Amino acid sequence: MSAQDLRAILPELITVLVALASLFIRRRSQQLALVGLLLASASLPFLPRGPAFSGTVEVDGFALVFQALFLAMALLVTLGSEAEVVLPAERPRGKKEYYTLLLFATAGMLAVASAADLIVLFISFELSSLATYALVGYTKGDERSVEAATKFFIIGALSSAIALYGISLLYGVTGTTALRTLAQAREAQRPELALAFKAGMVLVLAGFGFKITAVPFHLWAPDTYEGAPAPVTALLATGSKKMGFAALLKIFLVGLMAFRADWAWLLGLLAFVTMTVGNLLALNQTSVKRLLAYSSIAQAGYILMAFPVATAYGLAGGLFHAITHSLMTAGAFLIVAAIAAGGRGEDLSAYQGLARRQPFLALALMIFLLSLAGVPPLAGFQSKFVLFSSAVEAGLKGPSWLIWLAAAGALNSALSLYYYARVIKAMYFEGPTPAFQATSADPHPERLVPHGGLFVAVVLAFALVILLGLYPAPLLQWLLEAARSLF
Secondary structure, X not given: OOHHHHHHOHHHHHHHHHHHHHOOOOOOHHHHHHHHHHHHHXXXXXXXXXXXXXXXXXXXXXXXXXXXXXHHHHHHHHHHOOHHHHOOOOOOOOHHHHHHHHHHHHHHHHHHHHEOEHHHHHHHHHHHHHHHHHHHOOOOOOHHHHHHHHHHHHHHHHHHHHHHHHHHHHHHHHOOOEHHHHOOOOHHHOHHHHHHHHHHHHHHHHHHHOOOOOOOOOOHHHHXXXXXOHXXXXXXXXXXXXXXXXXXXXXXXXXXXXXXXXXXXXXXHXXXXXXXXXXXXXXXXXXXXXXXXXXXXXXXXXXXXXXXXXXXXXXXXXHHHHHHHXXXXXXXXXXXXXXXXXXXXXEHHHHOOHHHHOHHHHHHHHHHHHHHHOOOOOHHHHHHHHHHHHHHHHHHHOOOHHHHHHHHHHHHHHHHHHHHHHHHHHHHHXXXXXXXXXXXXXXXXXXXXXXXXXXXXXXXXXXXXXXXXXXXXXXXXXXXXXXXXXX
16 A cells, blocks of 8 residues: 555545544534545545556546535535534534544545445445434434434345345456456356346346435435434435445446446436436425425436436536535525424425525525526526436437437426425415414524524525526536546
């Protein structure tokens, strides 16, 4: 192991060391976590490009995009993880462990982004997953949280076993776990091994499909998102979900790109089913948390379109939408956290008259929801335009069903506007219900004001969603370069 190798994993080293240090520092654990994440972010421009650790790690443009995304989401979640939001019943006991787990989860995500070997990728994935299992059940006094963590852990363990078995089949056929070498494997073409190789691909897709909440591997998400503390839900829907996409993009667009004809149609079908089922199930939700959970499932279907398109422009569109979705969803869940901290709950009725009580929260949530629906000129519109147009472009040159997939994405976006509009209608055109008017929280609207870090996190997400909608060119250019580096 050389100094060059250590430099290649500098962000991971910083986050792990700060996570360990936070266990021994009783006070200011949130500030320590913020410092660690900022240091890790500052190290990204200085990472050496190319392979490290005998080719098991590779720092390229693709890895840097995802590492920047993971660190940005971890910073927003850390800023939004006020003690009164995350630990209402046991403040301040256990606060340092919360940030330790958050940092370990982030370290696993960072390692997945730069992994160039299936074993390294799987171990990194599990490091992050184990930390998120504990974070979901962190509010031990809340039965919903404990139930959500139990379901998450059981289904997560099963999906990990499925993914590992798929990896073992790929290794058994090709004799390698290196992604670049896997792409050149000739053994998969032999008739007696082709079936085992295809079974390995399907099992890997199923195992990692759990993390990205692709249908039919999505059933855990609504219960887990609803039961977890809102900042943890933001981490799951942004960083953790995008870690699954990073893993699948590396496996299919690097390791299995030579076999695209075998999996492109399957991932196209998965994209269509995921976006459609997610939007249909969101239509009648009364819990805003569950509504956002099903919305997140539908958004995963849009990002999955980048796989069958399999061009640099299509991958850039997928990366762009992964970034914009992370910002929109993180901001929305942090607003949910602020409102829940005010004692009003998470149902749609809690948002009635919010525009009168807290104009900025209502405006920010409206912008996030409209952007999720793809309304111009917000960031969600720009990323969906790139993604859908890449599918049309690929369909004109290749399989025509990609054009129909893009049309399905546009129709689903229009459908999603209905349930987003329900929340906006409650905030701007409905007054609080008599039950909420009678609560002791009503005479104290200041309880709904997100102070400190939570307010800063919402403002940052709000500003970026507007900025990337109005001026997406620099980010899109960077993503195109990153996509070309992967291919």
